[in-house]
Amino acid sequence: xxxxxxxxxxxxxxxxxxxxxxxxxxxxxxxxxxxxxxxxxxxxxxxxxxxxxxxxxxxxxxxxxxxxxxxxxxxxxxxxxxxxxxxxxxxxxxxxxxxxxxxxxxxxxxxxxxxxxxxxxxxxxxxxxxxxxxxxxxxxxxxxxxxxxxxxxxxxxxxxxxxxxxxxxxxxxxxxxxxxxxxxxxxxxxxxxxxxxxxxxxxxxxxxxxxxxxxxxxxxxxxxxxxxxxxxxxxxxxxxxxxxxxxxxxxxxxxxxxxxxxxxxxxxxxxxxxxxxxxxxxxxxxxxxxxxxxxxxxxxxxxxxxxxxxxxxxxxxxxxxxxxxxxxxxxxxxxxxxxxxxxxxxxxxxxxxxxxxxxxxxxxxxxxxxxxxxxxxxxxxxxxxxxxxxxxxxxxxxxxxxxxxxxxxxxxxxxxxxxxxxxxxxxxxxxxxxxxxxxxxxxxxxxxxxxxxxxxxxxxxxxxxxxxxxxxxxxxxxxxxxxxxxxxxxxx
Ligand SMILES: Cc1cc2nc3c(=O)[nH]c(=O)nc-3n(C[C@H](O)[C@H](O)[C@H](O)COP(=O)(O)OP(=O)(O)OC[C@H]3O[C@@H](n4cnc5c(N)ncnc54)[C@H](O)[C@@H]3O)c2cc1C
Numbered sequence: 001x002x003x004x005x006x007x008x009x010x011x012x013x014x015x016x017x018x019x020x021x022x023x024x025x026x027x028x029x030x031x032x033x034x035x036x037x038x039x040x041x042x043x044x045x046x047x048x049x050x051x052x053x054x055x056x057x058x059x060x061x062x063x064x065x066x067x068x069x070x071x072x073x074x075x076x077x078x079x080x081x082x083x084x085x086x087x088x089x090x091x092x093x094x095x096x097x098x099x100x101x102x103x104x105x106x107x108x109x110x111x112x113x114x115x116x117x118x119x120x121x122x123x124x125x126x127x128x129x130x131x132x133x134x135x136x137x138x139x140x141x142x143x144x145x146x147x148x149x150x151x152x153x154x155x156x157x158x159x160x161x162x163x164x165x166x167x168x169x170x171x172x173x174x175x176x177x178x179x180x181x182x183x184x185x186x187x188x189x190x191x192x193x194x195x196x197x198x199x200x201x202x203x204x205x206x207x208x209x210x211x212x213x214x215x216x217x218x219x220x221x222x223x224x225x226x227x228x229x230x231x232x233x234x235x236x237x238x239x240x241x242x243x244x245x246x247x248x249x250x251x252x253x254x255x256x257x258x259x260x261x262x263x264x265x266x267x268x269x270x271x272x273x274x275x276x277x278x279x280x281x282x283x284x285x286x287x288x289x290x291x292x293x294x295x296x297x298x299x300x301x302x303x304x305x306x307x308x309x310x311x312x313x314x315x316x317x318x319x320x321x322x323x324x325x326x327x328x329x330x331x332x333x334x335x336x337x338x339x340x341x342x343x344x345x346x347x348x349x350x351x352x353x354x355x356x357x358x359x360x361x362x363x364x365x366x367x368x369x370x371x372x373x374x375x376x377x378x379x380x381x382x383x384x385x386x387x388x389x390x391x392x393x394x395x396x397x398x399x400x401x402x403x404x405x406x407x408x409x410x411x412x413x414x415x416x417x418x419x420x421x422x423x424x425x426x427x428x429x430x431x432x433x434x435x436x437x438x439x440x441x442x443x444x445x446x447x448x449x450x451x452x453x454x455x456x457x458x459x460x461x462x463x464x465x466x467x468x469x470x471x472x473x474x475x476x477x478x479x480x481x482x483x484x485x486x487x488x489x490x491x492x
Contacts, residue, residue, distance in 0.1 A: 017485045018192050026455075031153060031158070043164045050228065056146045070128075073125075096476050106152055122466065169451065178449065199438075199478075205231030206226070215430060220316070222424050233431060243433040244432060255294075280322060281322040284383065296404075300426070319378070330352065429459040
């Protein structure tokens with residue numbers, strides 16, 4: 001636990017409200033505080049140009065609920081047996097109805113920043129009609145929403161300190177109050193005083209492999225979002241006594257390529273449910289066998305089964321095995337730059353005929369299936385049996401193992417190819433537990449004084465997830481956090 005002995009002799013900077021992390025939640029907190037007449041500072045870990053976190057590279061839709069009562073019913077149903085306190089759900093629902101109005105009030109245009117229908121994700125659940133009606137228009141992706149959010153900060157006197165990661169919270173040892181943040185800048189530590197409070201908005205733990213092993217039950221997983229989200233907010237909050245919640249919930253897994261040259265994942269055309277390149281393709285686990293409908297449209301990583309929803313299986317290492325027809329059919333990487341960190345920020349080259357990736361070893365090749373099996377380390381007989389069965393099923397027109405209906409193409413005569421797939425995710429949902437005032441609480445439920453959070457760092461989503469819910473929640477709880485911080489008595 002932090003203590004008053006950590007308090008610096010001199011603070012380097014101070015503000016009424018110190019916001020740690022410049023994504024949607026940080027924007028909502030800082031802009032709300034500014035509109036209420038307070039002064040805010042944002043500390044951001046990434047260099048300028050890479051700020052914005054997952055918000056920057058998201059699909060850009062945010063939820064504006066059309067009815068609070070329906071929203072209560074829908075979120076209650078989405079949480080299922082992983083219940084969330086009713087007071088939290090009510091506050092979430094009430095505030096989610098105000099997102100459009102808020103954006104209008106601070107100079108945004110909500111109609112421009114909602115993406116066309118990806119649909120209501122669980123239409124059979126009660127209250128699902130609360131999901132806002134989407135308007136027509138080509139507004140999906142391309143950082144549109146983020147650019148508007150970012151400009152809301154830039155248009156106001158809200159300083160942003162880039163390349164300034166928050167490292168720890170300064171806590172009064174006697175009162176438990178959070179007095180500020182110790183951050184790092186140019187290799188030295190700086191001390192930032194929060195006269196009223198600190199809001200942690202520094203995202204999830206998508207890039208912290210230890211936390212992924214500890215909390216997600218996966219040996220590893222990579223992200224298509226920001227590489228700067230490393231679970232720092234979780235460590236900082238735990239160090240001052242925070243409880244955690246929803247740590248095992250995440251928007252994933254899917255399957256994607258991860259290479260050492262790039263921090264984030266490459267999405268494969270052939271595994272996208274809406275795309276159907278030609279050629280034979282299956283994904284096999286370490287036993288050389290298929291384990292899922294490769295083209296299944298998961299609900300943010302969850303698949304239906306036995307009357308419930310569970311994470312898609314990802315037995316690692318997994319390989320996408322495919323034939324020459326697919327290899328010759330154009331780029332295997334879905335490089336459309338609408339969303340995802342690799343597409344929007346990294347923008348790596350991918351050759352039209354996949355030859356450069358073959359040369360780099362990202363794609364493995366063999367003239368025979370047995371040779372390919374040896375290269376990727378699976379049993380040759382098992383792989384042969386898998387492909388034979390797949391070919392027979394394609395001829396008969398029915399996937400007898402997993403009822404796949406898309407890309408029902410037999411393998412050609414070779415050569416054959418494989419790409420190792422990793423579990424991939426959009427974002428994690430867990431983090432420090434927060435209450436209806438957006439205060440971070442201890443295991444006994446008592447708030448840690450002057451410490452708040454918003455966004456995916458400890459989101460409300462405990463089980464099922466409605467797309468656009470994350471950014472909607474960032475806006476809602478960012479505002480709630482700022483309002484409650486400003487109600488605190490100012491420290492001298
Ligand atoms: C490809 C993709 C598509 C998605 N599409 C949608 C969508 O359409 N709608 C939707 O609602 N959700 C979507 N999501 C999820 C959504 O983007 C995120 O959950 C949401 O944007 C999180 O916002 P945030 O403000 O909590 O965190 P982020 O936007 O991730 O921002 C966190 C910020 O904190 C910074 N940071 C990290 N550590 C520190 C530290 N120690 N000190 C200071 N700063 C730090 C990071 O650099 C980052 O800038 C998508 C996610 C991905 C990856």
